[in-house]
Amino acid sequence: MRLVSATGEQLGIMSAREALERAVEADLDLVKISPTAVPPVCKLMDYGKYKFEQTKREKEAKKNQRVVEIKEIRMSPSIDVNDFNVKLRNAQKFLGEGNRVKVTVRFRGREMAHTDIGRNLLVKFAEDCGEVATLDKEPKLDGRHMSIFLSPKTAKEGKK
16 A cells, blocks of 8 residues: 655555554554555544544534525515515615515405505515615515515625
8 A cells, every 4th residue: 555644745655564553653543545546545644633623624614604594574465654664674684684585475365366566566675675685586476475585785796
């Protein structure tokens, strides 16, 4: 097998017994790096320290990740102006925090005959959120619900 030292220098090709003896002398572990290579490649390293540093890097990467949540705002087509403004402020707050927002209008009974009112309401909502959000897709009727998705504008989009 080909042996690589802890510092990365080539120690040459030797038997598994010799490689294991060198690992014991150096008080390190013998780790198979590439078992499919001809000859197999092994490295002398402190495996415990290696695993510790690997988990530390993974934790750091996970800490920097941010999960984007989808917040939902529900309205009816007969919503009053003040109620609409409250929903709008909540949506802008959610978008400011970096979350996506799903805005849904629920139609009940005879309201299904006037889906255009709900569509206009959603388009107005999207326009009013235009400073902080982009419309992902046009209003879509799904059963008794019509919805749109808004995504927060990134720093690059806002400076265009």
